[in-house]
Amino acid sequence: MALDISIFEIINPSRYLSFTIPNPILNPSLSSPLIRIAILDSPIHPTTPSSPSSSSSSPPTPNVAAMFVPKHRESDWLFSTEAGHLQLLLSSSNIQRLILIGQQPIINGPGSHSVYRRPIDSDSLNNLEMTLKPLVIALSPKNYFKNGNVEVPFLSYEDNVISSLVLEKCVGNFVGEMLVEDVEIESSDQGREFRRRLRFKRMPNLIQTEIRIVPKRVFCMDSFEIGGHNVEFSHDLGVLVHVYLVPMVASLTLIGSRIEEHVQVGLRPKALCLGVGGGALVGFLKAQLGFHVVGVEIDEEVLRVAWKYFGLEDGDFIQAFVGDGMEFMAKLARGDGCHEGVGHLDPQFDVIMVDLDSGDLINGVSAPPLEFVRKDVFLAARSILCESGIFVINVIPPSRSFYETLIHDFQEVFPELYEIDVGNGENFVLIARALPTVSFISDCENNFLKKLRLAISGAYMDSIKRI
Known part of the structure; x- marks a missing residue:
């Protein structure tokens, strides 16, 4: 059945279509003789004209762009699913239609592992771009050309992944499809760095959990490759690589004296972590800081x-x-601390850490979920904290008003509220406590604070700001 190009003359919000055409550049090294074209229109209408000469009564001129899928990554969810396409579109400034162009994704059979290696050569795409330019123009809405546009820009996708190996794909009852992969990434210190990642298909460009891994037995790092024969890794739980987890742990500065008092009498501090994921935070608190950790994960x-x-x-x-x-x-909080398999659970914690997100394909990731922002939830948290304990939440506010409302709701329950700006333009860490910590232990005598400063960036410990 022939494709009717006229259907692309106008923007149809959230419309997603894909089709294949014969590869116009004959190359025996290509893994597929077909080119896949995928078109997505933004669910969000442009609100202002794109040029000063546009009439306010006329519909704004839509912005259009094309993007080549990186070679050998055609099967990645980011480039082969509507959810991934939407994340790419929304991360590109003010684009109303994004046209993805790549080879036909290779469908791997059950149990097969797919290995990606970034091509060593820079394989020029100029010929393919010139060949497909008429098609890209034909797939653009008519309004795009009304202000004299004659070209559709081609965007490039770049990240720090050098190679990757999918270890497993599986399905959770709540989170849906997910995958575990090992990746080698570019390192700022020119060394080789390896990570293990957990990703969910519903938000393909979001890394849910990431830990550092190190090769168990390597005689020559130059010849070592992910996916190589008999390659094994061990977990390095002594480092937090997710940027927002470090300031979450830095919040323990506020109760450092209490924790030191626990340690001096032979007691372990206790943490409750809501949202375990791959367990990077849980493992770090136990392995590096000596916590007894209770984790709760919905899936x-x-x-x-x-x-x-x-x-x-x-x-x-x-x-x-x-x-x-x-x-x-x-x-x-109701006093029901009995849980199957572990008997009675003491409900008093030194810290509660919340790392829960609300993934929305249109609005992007926000945290915590809206249903978490309730007074009864905060009251329950306060009731199961020790007298001077803290309640710590990773926050990705979808709007300024959401963040201000969250701060207001916190302050109705907790008289003291603190903030750490993660510095990535996205995450904030809010820290609430009911009572200040009173201690006769000075900071210079506090071994826990010394250990904490060695384990994480001291800059975050020093940037805690009271709201």
Whole structure:
């Protein structure tokens, strides 16, 4: 059936179509003889004319762009799914139609592992761009050309991934399809750096969990490759590589004296983590800072992945539960601390850390979920904290008003509220506590604070600001 090009003459919000054409550049090294074209129109209408000469009563001129899918990454969810396409479109400034061009994705069979290696040569795309330019113009809306546009810009996608290997794809009851992959990334210190990542298909460009991994046995790093024969990695849980986790841990500065008092009498500080994911934060708190950690994760399959691939251990000082974090806190606040398999759970914690997101394909990722921002949730959290404990939340505000409302709701329950700006233009860490910590231990005598400063960036410890 022939494609009717006329259907692309206007922007149709959220319309997504894909089709294939024969590859116009004959090259025996190509893995597919077909080119896949995918077109997505933004769900968000442009609100202002794109040029000063446009009439306010006329519809704004839509911005259009094309993008080549990186070679050998055609099967990545970011480039082969509508959800990934939408993330690419929304991350490109004011684009109303994004046209993706790449080879036909290769569908891997059950149990197969796909390896990606960035091409060593810079394989020029000029010929393909020139060949497909008439098609790209034909796929652009008529309004795009009314102000004299004669070209459709070609965008390039770049990230720091050198190579990757998919270890497993699976499906969780709550999070849907997910994958675990090992990647080698570019390193600022010119060394070789390897990570293990957990990604969800519903938000393909978001890394849910990331930990550093190191080769177990390597005699020559120059010849080592991800996906190579008998390659094994061990987990390095002593480093937090997700940028917002470091300031979350830095919040412990506010209760450093209390934790030091615990340690001096032989007690472990206790943390409750809502949202375990791959367990990077849970493992760090236990391994580096000596915490007894209780983690709550809503999807049992995510916990299985954490145990199998990310070094999460369920033992004496890490207890992981499947359930809803808000319900879990409410249950503890009511005094019902009995849980199958572990007996009675003491509901008093030194810190509660919340890392829950609300993935919305149109509005992007925000955190915490809207249903978490309730007074009864905050009251439950306060009731299960020790007298001078802290409540720490990773926040990705979808709007300034959301953030201001969240701060107001916190201040109705907690008299002291602090903030750390992560510095990436996206995340903030809010820290609430009911009472200040009173201690006779000075900072210079506090071994816990010394350990904390060695384990994370001291800059975040020094940037805690009271609101």
